[in-house]
Amino acid sequence: MNQDPSKRPAVVVTGISGNLGRTLAKLLHKHERIIGIDRRPFAGRPKDVEMYEMDLRKKKAEDVFRKNDIRAVIHMGIMHDPRMSEEEHHSFNVVGTTRLLEYCAKYGVQKVVVLSSANVYGPSPDNSNFLTEDAPLMAASRFSGVRDLIEVDMLAHSFFWKHPHIQTVILRPVHIVGPTIKNAPSNYLRLRYPWVMAGFDPMVQLIHVEDVARAMVEAALRPEPKGVYNVVGPGEVPLSAIHGELGHSPVPVPHPVARPLLGLLFKYRLANFPPPELDHIQFLCNVDGSRWRKDVAWQPRHSMRDTIRSVIGD
Template structure:
């Protein structure tokens, strides 16, 4: 099968490419970033998914399937370009897929789509709307891309659409929002709060993507592995120091004293849990995670020991 992967140049994209190649697929990558350590066998195109050159790749390659990973998730930097990439790039992927005869599109979304709020349900199901955009506008473009991908279920009936809302990743590549939040020696929390965090080992995330390609489930699916873990436990087990602060103090200290930078809206995500029910995906694909939460935290700790200081 010819599999086109927009956004392949990240660390998770490399793991996915290796797994697809080992399964006998032809892998074609699109990314505006260079993919310097691309696995041998990947046909790489260093182009912007929104540009004409990307459409030319679709036209020439005529992929059987697309795994769309080309969304920007860094929440610290906001720009019109980011919004155009996330929504405009997603629209381009689905339009080109429809035009050039793709049979299956997998969209890689985030479980943070649901938002964090004091009255959120403990385990979100796929039919729930996003919450908290008024307090966390940085998520708006990711939510818009997810909603557009979901609309492809009726907008483009000629191919199968699989929308995945993946929980955080954690593991030896250091990929993702949670891994970045844990990168420093000291991790800030808000005094009096210890929310559950839900994450999967990177290898299990790749397994979920490959299973989606093989089983071709149609619809929107939460993807989760082990049970969620309190943030304080995640910090301790990855070898970091928990720094609980009153919210007003944390707001003033972010980006200083060795603490990470966060948009203010992200405070809700370190106060309240965003956890999902992944049973529909398991039932549709037979997904079983191979690494429990302890494996994932240990793998991250070994790859990224606590920095000095």
């Protein structure tokens, strides 16, 4: 006798309506019962994905856990909007994550995957090459806008130690790019005449959105992964080589001028990037992904050329 699909243990995915969430849903839904939670509607949702349009901070979100058998949670419900207030960012990201982790503990979820970012380490002139998972999270010292992303990462880390019976995984992928991704790295790499910092050509790590989705599936469904992992793509490459592959005409800007000028452009909505983002095209923030490769026999499927060219689509 076939089991009623609505009674099967489910995987909850927060932030499912975003471009990364939709990529993940397409990978998972044919094999798993998926429950999505997001404030936004899910455009093109597969019919077998159960969807709750709600805010994790609202009490109704607990009903999803009370009424369903949840085997794993993949938490991507993090807001990244440089034009939103820090107060709203903090409330949505930190309070929402706190509530979600409380529900996981209360209702016996066995696997929790939290998507963080290698950006929590922060680009810096003092960085050594290839930071390990034990490196301090210093991004907020130069860019206060990532403070709550670090706090979410630390909340998940604390949850890992408080609830050792729950397999908690914190993934810190490098810059995620892809044809539908609208984050700062992808948007920057779509510029025909991108700024570069005069005299600087840092090595950069990129990962294709489909490889990140695969990593989250591996983290959620395999029993072995537990703890914090840097997740890297096909390697690292000089920023100049990326611009060359994409046929760009970079504009060198002296770094003392760049920050105040970008601040003005951002203020008047003539640029989409706040000035602290310039650190990523000036300083190193490369991470060591060997622990993830070893524990799950990880290999990205997309080559460096495919990953770079994914920002301009097919």
